[in-house]
Amino acid sequence: MSGLAITRLTVRFGGLTAVRDVGFTAAPGRILGLIGPNGAGKSTLLNCISGITRPSAGSIRLDGTELAGLSMHRIAARGIGRVFQHPELVAGFTALDTLRAGCHRDLHYGLLAELFALPAARRQEAAARHRALAALDAIGLAADADRDMALLPYGHRKLVDLARSLMAAPRFLLLDEPVAGLNDAEIDRLADMLRELRDVRGLGIVLVEHNMALVARLCDEVVVLDAGRVIAHDVPQAVLRDRAVMAAYLGEAPADA
Amino acid sequence: MTGRRLLLPLAAALLALPWGVGGYVTYLLTLTFIYALVAIGMNLLTGLAGQISLGHAAFFAIGAYATGLLTQRGLLPFPLALLAAALLSTGIGALAALPALRLRNLYLAIATLGFGTVVQKALFEWRGLTGGGAGLELAPPHIAGLVLNNGRALYYVALAVLALGLWCAGNVARMRTGRAMLMLRDSEIAAGTLGIGIARFRVAAFALSTFYAAIAGGLYAYLVRYINPESFGLGLSISFLGMVVVGGLGSRAGPVLGAVFFVLLPEAFRGIKDAPGLVFGLALVLAMIFLPRGLAGIAPRSWRLT
Numbered sequence: 001m002s003g004l005a006i007t008r009l010t011v012r013f014g015g016l017t018a019v020r021d022v023g024f025t026a027a028p029g030r031i032l033g034l035i036g037p038n039g040a041g042k043s044t045l046l047n048c049i050s051g052i053t054r055p056s057a058g059s060i061r062l063d064g065t066e067l068a069g070l071s072m073h074r075i076a077a078r079g080i081g082r083v084f085q086h087p088e089l090v091a092g093f094t095a096l097d098t099l100r101a102g103c104h105r106d107l108h109y110g111l112l113a114e115l116f117a118l119p120a121a122r123r124q125e126a127a128a129r130h131r132a133l134a135a136l137d138a139i140g141l142a143a144d145a146d147r148d149m150a151l152l153p154y155g156h157r158k159l160v161d162l163a164r165s166l167m168a169a170p171r172f173l174l175l176d177e178p179v180a181g182l183n184d185a186e187i188d189r190l191a192d193m194l195r196e197l198r199d200v201r202g203l204g205i206v207l208v209e210h211n212m213a214l215v216a217r218l219c220d221e222v223v224v225l226d227a228g229r230v231i232a233h234d235v236p237q238a239v240l241r242d243r244a245v246m247a248a249y250l251g252e253a254p255a256d257a
Numbered sequence: 258m259t260g261r262r263l264l265l266p267l268a269a270a271l272l273a274l275p276w277g278v279g280g281y282v283t284y285l286l287t288l289t290f291i292y293a294l295v296a297i298g299m300n301l302l303t304g305l306a307g308q309i310s311l312g313h314a315a316f317f318a319i320g321a322y323a324t325g326l327l328t329q330r331g332l333l334p335f336p337l338a339l340l341a342a343a344l345l346s347t348g349i350g351a352l353a354a355l356p357a358l359r360l361r362n363l364y365l366a367i368a369t370l371g372f373g374t375v376v377q378k379a380l381f382e383w384r385g386l387t388g389g390g391a392g393l394e395l396a397p398p399h400i401a402g403l404v405l406n407n408g409r410a411l412y413y414v415a416l417a418v419l420a421l422g423l424w425c426a427g428n429v430a431r432m433r434t435g436r437a438m439l440m441l442r443d444s445e446i447a448a449g450t451l452g453i454g455i456a457r458f459r460v461a462a463f464a465l466s467t468f469y470a471a472i473a474g475g476l477y478a479y480l481v482r483y484i485n486p487e488s489f490g491l492g493l494s495i496s497f498l499g500m501v502v503v504g505g506l507g508s509r510a511g512p513v514l515g516a517v518f519f520v521l522l523p524e525a526f527r528g529i530k531d532a533p534g535l536v537f538g539l540a541l542v543l544a545m546i547f548l549p550r551g552l553a554g555i556a557p558r559s560w561r562l563t
C-alpha cells in the first residue's frame with residue numbers, strides 16, 4: 001500500500017503505444033532508476049504520474065490513493081514533485097522569483113489580501129522570500145538570487161529548478177535526466193543533494209537518466225524500459241550486467257537469444 | 258529608482274492640471290485615465306496570463322449601463338453602483354467566458370469577440386432597459402451628497418481610481434496570483450506540477466480584467482453622460498488590446514502609456530483633415546517596429562511589473 005505503485009500502465013498516442021503494461025513500485029527513502037534507450041517511454045511515464053498525460057489504461061496509486069485521472073495541481077498537492085529535463089523558463093523571472101513560485105501552495109491569503117497588500121499577504125510573502133533565499137543559499141547559489149533565470153549558466157538553472165520543486169516539500173520526486181548538460185562538479189553536487197533527500201528527508205525518487213555511472217552509484221533499484229515495456233527490474237549491478245538490457249541499448253538482439 | 262523620483266512631481270502635476278487647462282483637455286485626460294484602467298486589467302489578462310480578449314468593450318459596456326441604470330433609478334449611490342456594476346459584469350464575464358477559458362490564444366480571442374458582439378446586440382434590443390439605439394442619458398452623479406456636475410470633479414475621481422487600480426495591479430503582479438499567471442503563460446506544465454490550478458488562475462485573470470473594465474465603464478458613463486450601444490463595438494475592444502500591446506505587455510506603466518497614445522495622439526492632429534487616422538495608424542506601425550517591448554520599453558526597469 002505504501003509508496004508510489006504503478007500497475008499495468010499503458011499509454012497510447014494514436015497507433016503508437018509509448019508505454020505498455022508497465023508496473024513497479026517506488027518506495028519512500030529509495031532512489032529508483034528508470035532507464036532505457038531513446039523513445040522507450042520514460043518521459044511519457046513520468047508525464048503520466050504527474051498528470052500531464054492521461055494514461056490509456058492502468059493505475060497509479062500513492063499510498064493506495066488513485067492518481068490517474070486527477071489534474072496536475074491535484075497530483076502535486078498530494079506530494080508528487082516533478083523536475084523537467086529542460087528547465088521551463090518564465091520570461092523575466094529571477095532565481096528568487098522561480099523559487100517563490102515553488103512556494104505557491106504554502107501561500108494561503110486570498111485575492112483581496114493580495115490586491116490591497118494586506119498584512120496577511122505581506123507576512124506570508126516575506127516568509128516565502130526568506131525560505132527561497134535560504135534554499136538558494138543551500139545550493140550555493142545565493143549570489144544568483146536577483147539574476148534573470150535565462151542568463152544563469154545551464155547547470156545553475158537546473159539546480160534552481162530542482163530546488164523549486166522541493167519548496168513544496170514533495171514526498172516523491174520525479175526527475176527527468178537531471179544531469180544532462182551538467183559538468184562533473186555539478187553532477188557530484190546534484191548526486192549529493194539527491195542522496196541527502198533520500199537519506200535525510202526520506203524522499204522517494206524516480207530518476208530517469210542516461211548517465212549509467214550515476215545510475216550505478218545512486219540508485220537502489222533500476223527499472224529498464226524498452227519500447228514501452230519493462231524488460232528488467234533489479235539492483236543496478238545486476239541490471240547493468242544484463243545482456244537483454246545491453247542489447248536494448250545497443251539496438252540489437254542478444255547474440256545467444 | 259528614476260520611477261520613484263518622478264512620481265511626486267508627476268502626482269503634483271496631475272493634481273494641478275485641470276486648473277491650468279480647458280474643459281476639453283480635462284475631458285480628454287479623464288478619458289485617458291478611464292481607458293488606462295481598462296488597459297491595466299487587460300494587462301493582467303494578456304501581459305501576465307497570456308490570454309487575448311477581443312471582447313472587453315462588452316464588459317466596459319455592462320459597467321457603463323449597470324452603473325448608469327442603478328444610479329439613475331435611485332437604487333444605489335454612485336460609488337456603490339460602480340462596485341455593483343463591476344461585480345455584475347465580472348459575474349456575467351465569468352459565466353459567459355467559463356467555457357471559453359478552456360480555449361487558448363486565438364480561440365479565446367474569437368470566442369470573446371463573439372461575446373462582445375452578443376452583448377452589443379443585446380444592448381440594442383433590450384430597449385425597455387437600455388433605451389436601445391436611442392441611448393441612455395444620465396444626470397450628473399452624486400458622491401456623499403456632492404453633485405459631480407463639472408469635469409474637474411470626475412477627473413479627480415477617475416485619477417484616484419486609476420491610482421488605486423495601478424497600485425492593486427502592481428500588488429497582484431508581484432504576489433501569488435501574478436506569479437501563477439506568469440507561470441501559466443509560459444509553461445502550463447511547470448505551473449501545474451507546482452500545484453498551481455490552471456483553470457482557477459485563468460478564471461482569476463479573466464475576472465480581474467473584466468472588473469477593471471466594468472469600473473472604467475461606470476466612470477465612462479458619467480464622463481460622457483450619454484451612452485449608446487454604438488460606442489461599445491469591436492473597434493473599442495481592439496483599441497483596448499492595442500493599448501496594452503503598444504504600451505508594453507506585462508509592464509507597469511505600459512497600460513497608461515498605451516492609453517495616452519490611443520487618446521491623446523489622434524487629438525494632437527485633430528485640426529488637420531484626415532490626419533488623425535493617418536498619423537495614428539502610422540505611429541502604431543512605427544511603434545511596433547521600433548519598440549517591440551512597447552512604450553514602456555523605454556521607461557526605467559523599476560516601472561516593470563515583473
Ligand SMILES: Nc1ncnc2c1ncn2[C@@H]1O[C@H](COP(=O)(O)OP(=O)(O)OP(=O)(O)O)[C@@H](O)[C@H]1O
Pocket residue numbers: 013016018036037038039040041042043044045
Ligand atoms: N505527445 C506525444 N504524442 C505522440 N507521440 C509521443 C508523444 N510523446 C511521446 N511520444 C512518443 O512516445 C515514445 C516515447 O517517448 P518518450 O519521450 O517517453 O521517450 P523517452 O524514453 O523519454 O526517450 P528519451 O530518452 O529520448 O527522452 C516516442 O516514440 C515518442 O515519439
Ligand SMILES: [Mg+2]
Pocket residue numbers: 042043044176
Ligand atoms: Mg525523455
